[in-house]
Amino acid sequence: MAxxxxxxxxxxxxxxxxxxxxxxxxxxxxxxxxxxxxATRHGPALGPMVAAGAALALIALFAVSPGHSPLKxxxxxxxxxxxxxxxxxxxPPPVTGRPAKTENQGGQQGASGDGQMGQPGTGAGSGPAxxxxxxxxxxxxxxxxxEQEKADETEPGHGSRSVPTxxxxxxxxxxxxxxxxxxxxxx
Amino acid sequence: VAGEVAPLGTADQDAVYQxxxxxxxxxxxxxCYPRLVRTLYAVLGDGAAAxxxxxxAFVRAFRAWPRFRPERPAEAWMHQIALNVAISYRxxxxxxxxxxxxxxxxxxxxxxxxxxxxxxxxxxxxxxRLPPQQSAAIVLRYYHGYTNRELARVLRVxxxxxxxxxxxxxxxxxxxxxSAWGEVTPLPTMPSSGVVSSAMASQRGRNG
Numbered sequence: 486m487a488x489x490x491x492x493x494x495x496x497x498x499x500x501x502x503x504x505x506x507x508x509x510x511x512x513x514x515x516x517x518x519x520x521x522x523x524a525t526r527h528g529p530a531l532g533p534m535v536a537a538g539a540a541l542a543l544i545a546l547f548a549v550s551p552g553h554s555p556l557k558x559x560x561x562x563x564x565x566x567x568x569x570x571x572x573x574x575x576x577p578p579p580v581t582g583r584p585a586k587t588e589n590q591g592g593q594q595g596a597s598g599d600g601q602m603g604q605p606g607t608g609a610g611s612g613p614a615x616x617x618x619x620x621x622x623x624x625x626x627x628x629x630x631x632e633q634e635k636a637d638e639t640e641p642g643h644g645s646r647s648v649p650t651x652x653x654x655x656x657x658x659x660x661x662x663x664x665x666x667x668x669x670x671x672x
Numbered sequence: 673v674a675g676e677v678a679p680l681g682t683a684d685q686d687a688v689y690q691x692x693x694x695x696x697x698x699x700x701x702x703x704c705y706p707r708l709v710r711t712l713y714a715v716l717g718d719g720a721a722a723x724x725x726x727x728x729a730f731v732r733a734f735r736a737w738p739r740f741r742p743e744r745p746a747e748a749w750m751h752q753i754a755l756n757v758a759i760s761y762r763x764x765x766x767x768x769x770x771x772x773x774x775x776x777x778x779x780x781x782x783x784x785x786x787x788x789x790x791x792x793x794x795x796x797x798x799x800x801r802l803p804p805q806q807s808a809a810i811v812l813r814y815y816h817g818y819t820n821r822e823l824a825r826v827l828r829v830x831x832x833x834x835x836x837x838x839x840x841x842x843x844x845x846x847x848x849x850x851s852a853w854g855e856v857t858p859l860p861t862m863p864s865s866g867v868v869s870s871a872m873a874s875q876r877g878r879n880g
Contacts, residue, residue: 490814498795499795499810499814503713503714508706508723
């Protein structure tokens with residue numbers, strides 16, 4: 486079975502056009518392929534030149550601004566890093582013993598972590614959480630504290646870090662009532 | 673060297689090339705350069721780009737020349753490299769055109785060079801708009817006289833795929849050229865021993 490190919494006229498036309506293509510003689514380019522492509526196309530290596538340029542730029546910068554010596558700059562950088570590192574290593578906030586920050590104005594008291602008298606709270610608080618407790622504690626700690634509170638209710642006078650001892654003689658109803666019991670009994 | 677080589681651009685069927693030999697590579701360059709440029713011109717539709725890609729192909733081939741296997745037909749090997757270069761070139765050009773289109777953002781572009789358009793015939797333009805594998809198959813089959821088996825080795829596909837690509841290319845050319853398609857008389861079947869296969873046969877005779 487004969488293969489259906491290009492028409493004869495088209496094939497002749499293709500041959501004529503490609504044969505008539507003006508070609509530059511390859512003789513001048515005979516040895517071009519022997520050149521190292523990295524040297525001809527990409528230029529020399531740039532790494533050392535970039536490093537030298539950066540060093541020159543630094544030298545020029547310090548020459549223009551004599552007030553900034555390299556040593557002084559290095560000391561400033563190191564001290565800044567030290568300060569940054571110091572803030573990074575600050576201790577975490579205490580779990581208890583901090584004045585409660587609630588939205589209610591006044592009358593609330595903070596709790597001492599050791600079961601001692603806490604300082605009056607200055608913040609504002611709201612919500613059903615008992616006043617005097619540290620806010621925003623993790624749920625696990627809160628559940629542990631609830632268990633601890635139950636144990637304290639059954640054993641009055643037992644000091645607990647999570648049970649606040651109110652200082653105010655007139656504790657607000659619903660806020661420090663439970664927390665004040667153990668301290669009153671102690672008293 | 674010049675006295676020993678075949679005339680410029682003619683297929684050196686009985687050529688034997690020694691891998692790593694600079695003199696043999698010069699001979700290969702003289703022999704294959706015009707044929708490669710013509711193939712790539714049909715694929716790219718741009719004479720200057722065809723010359724650049726041919727030169728790049730020879731640079732790559734020279735790097736791989738010590739590893740060349742002499743039992744392979746050298747011109748088919750060069751065509752393989754050159755087509756890879758041309759395909760990469762077309763891909764780069766397409767990306768560049770897309771980038772220019774985005775930069776213009778709707779403004780009319782400069783358009784094709786009129787002088788270049790005038791030089792290029794409808795047949796060359798239609799070939800250059802085909803996928804590079806199809807246009808290469810057309811040129812290698814109907815201009816250089818490769819058989820389907822040799823084409824399959826150059827394009828690294830099966831003979832069946834070569835036949836399919838040729839059929840697709842012919843259909844697309846007929847659609848693009850319209851009345852210029854000319855005679856509908858099909859060509860007779862190409863002889864089974866093409867340029868490359870005769871070279872391979874002579875090589876086998878020498879080796880065996």
